[in-house]
Amino acid sequence: MTMRALSFGAMAHAYERFRPGYPVELLDLVLAYARRPVRTALEIGAGTGKATRLFAERxxxxxxxxxxxAMLAELRKHVPAGVKTERAAFEELPLGKRYGLVYAAAALHWTNPAGRWPRMAALLEPGGVFASFGGPIRLADLELAQAVQKAQVPFLDTDEIPSPDGTLPEQAMQWPGTELQQSEWFTDVRQAEIERRLTMTAREYMDHLSTISAYLILSATDREQVFRQIREVLPAAVELNADLTVHLARLRPQE
Structure with missing residues (x-):
């Protein structure tokens, strides 16, 4: 998992170009849940700043x-001037400052589970809010998805990230909501879905796949071969399901 977490830098420019941004509905959902003005936020694993822009521009x-x-350098090209940046993993962040909101955009699964929630709580102001959001981008055509999966099988079983705590896809509450519900540090855990539908050309979809960690950690030869095989089964354009799953939780008042 660590290898996958650190695989993105070489593709920072492509990540910025070919990963979709986040809709304003997400921002409105988080801010409404907070029930008070959110003045400060800490973003974990900001990547090239797609979610950073959403919050900073509000x-x-x-x-x-x-x-x-490399990801941070790409981020700095695109975010508003007032955004502060820091090169650090979640586990390295100093605990002296607290924020009204701590959030992770498709990045929480890269953090170390040991001590994750007490550290998260230590970064939040009293009454502060935690948010995590993301989700896989999947081909809407099931037959096409099966053909692509068959093309990639010789090289990898799946290009998705498995649930960090083994939660099954059919379970009502998904990770990290499952962990938040068990945490002594958080309360009022909620899960919401934001529907997204995307259309990409075959070339754009292949460029998108080039930013997925499961492919990035393959050898150059294997990556070239699997991409060639996938490209052969794609039509000129593809429809994608890119729904966002959002988890929200509130710091539990300390007695």
């Missing part, structure tokens, strides 16, 4: 943290 003072210098 006036939130965002501190974007990212362990990969």
């Amino acid at each position: 006036g939130v003072s965002v501190t974007a943290t990212e362990p990969d210098e």
Whole structure:
């Protein structure tokens, strides 16, 4: 998992170009849940800053943290001038400052589970909010998805990230909501879905796959071969399901 977590830097520019951004509905959902103005936010694993922009452009003072210098350099090209940046993994962040919101955009699964929630709680102000959001981008055509899966099988079983705690896909509450519900540090855990449908050309979809960690850690030869085989089964354009699963939780008042 660590190898996959640190595989993105070489593709920072492609990540910025070919990963979709986040809709304003997500921002509205998080801010409504907070039930009070969110003035400061800490972002974990900010990547190239797609979620950073969403919050910063609404006036939130965002501190974007990212362990990969190449990703952070790409982020700095695109975010508003007031965004603070720090090269650090979640586990390295100092605990002296607290924020009204701590959030992770498709990045929480890269953090170390040991001590994750007490550390998260230590970064939040009293009454502060935690948010995590993301989700796989899947081909909407099931037959096409099966053909692509067959093409990639010689090289990898799946390009998706498995649930960190083994939660099954059919379970109502998904990770990290499952962990948050068990945490002594958080309360009022909620899960929501935001529907997204995307259309990409075959070339754009292949460029998108080039930013997925499961392919990035393959050898150059294997990556070239699997991409060639996938490209052969694609039509000129593809429809994608890119729904976002959002988890929200509130810091539990300390007695």
